[in-house]
Amino acid sequence: MASWSLAPEYHSLSEDLGxxxxxxxxxxxxxxxxxxxxxxxxxxxxxxxxxxxxxxxGKGLRRYLGRPRVKAEWQNLKLFAKWGIPTAPIVAHGLExxxxxxxxxxxxxxxxxxxxxxAEVANRQDVRLTDQEWVQVISQxxxxxxxxxxxxxxxxxxxxxxxxxxNEKAELFFIDCPTGSFWWxxxxxxxxxxxxxxxxxxxxRVLSRTQRLRFxxxxxxxxxxxxxxxxxxxxxxxxxxxxE
Numbered sequence: 001m002a003s004w005s006l007a008p009e010y011h012s013l014s015e016d017l018g019x020x021x022x023x024x025x026x027x028x029x030x031x032x033x034x035x036x037x038x039x040x041x042x043x044x045x046x047x048x049x050x051x052x053x054x055x056x057x058g059k060g061l062r063r064y065l066g067r068p069r070v071k072a073e074w075q076n077l078k079l080f081a082k083w084g085i086p087t088a089p090i091v092a093h094g095l096e097x098x099x100x101x102x103x104x105x106x107x108x109x110x111x112x113x114x115x116x117x118x119a120e121v122a123n124r125q126d127v128r129l130t131d132q133e134w135v136q137v138i139s140q141x142x143x144x145x146x147x148x149x150x151x152x153x154x155x156x157x158x159x160x161x162x163x164x165x166x167n168e169k170a171e172l173f174f175i176d177c178p179t180g181s182f183w184w185x186x187x188x189x190x191x192x193x194x195x196x197x198x199x200x201x202x203x204x205r206v207l208s209r210t211q212r213l214r215f216x217x218x219x220x221x222x223x224x225x226x227x228x229x230x231x232x233x234x235x236x237x238x239x240x241x242x243x244e
Contacts, residue, residue, distance in 0.1 A: 004094030012035035143218035197239035
């Protein structure tokens with residue numbers, strides 16, 4: 001059985017995006033591919049869309065247990081939108097099961113125009129990174145959205161600079177979150193440290209210690225570190241030791 005949902009405002013694209021079958025027939029520019037999925041980019045009426053197609057959920061019981069990756073991604077993007085975290089607009093999504101096992105699924109999002117991921121900004125040594133005001137504006141947005149997630153007991157689990165987009169207006173967007181989930185207690189605290197350590201992995205290369213500390217204080221909503229903050233910062237700094 002296949003289920004499919006196309007957002008009403010994109011009804012004009014129903015010929016291409018009106019069903020799971022038609023989405024899997026689309027031809028476009030292939031951006032990524034692995035044994036279980038691929039991402040292509042298409043353009044319709046001057047607007048570009050990203051189509052993520054999954055045809056596997058793993059071997060054995062993985063096809064039956066838990067959320068398929070594609071479903072987790074669209075549900076997490078909807079959570080971001082609900083919580084006021086800027087993200088890519090969802091155009092269509094759905095999946096197909098056979099006798100309870102995942103067969104295939106897809107997610108279509110609209111392009112966030114004139115954006116660049118922060119990893120590319122860092123790799124290019126973009127001049128904006130030398131602009132203190134620009135860094136401050138991005139840092140504040142990132143801190144606020146990250147804290148919003150964590151306040152809901154939700155962690156991204158892949159909060160890397162490549163999954164953060166910024167446009168020419170210095171607006172920040174969160175994308176690609178298929179492994180994000182809810183946690184509680186010690187597991188939540190560990191995952192929060194992981195999220196923050198993922199962000200700092202690139203930040204320590206391109207930002208000053210003062211800018212990194214300012215981000216953490218923005219995230220905490222404080223003017224100075226408490227003793228608990230100092231312990232957490234130490235865990236963040238040591239998180240990837242021996243793993244790189």
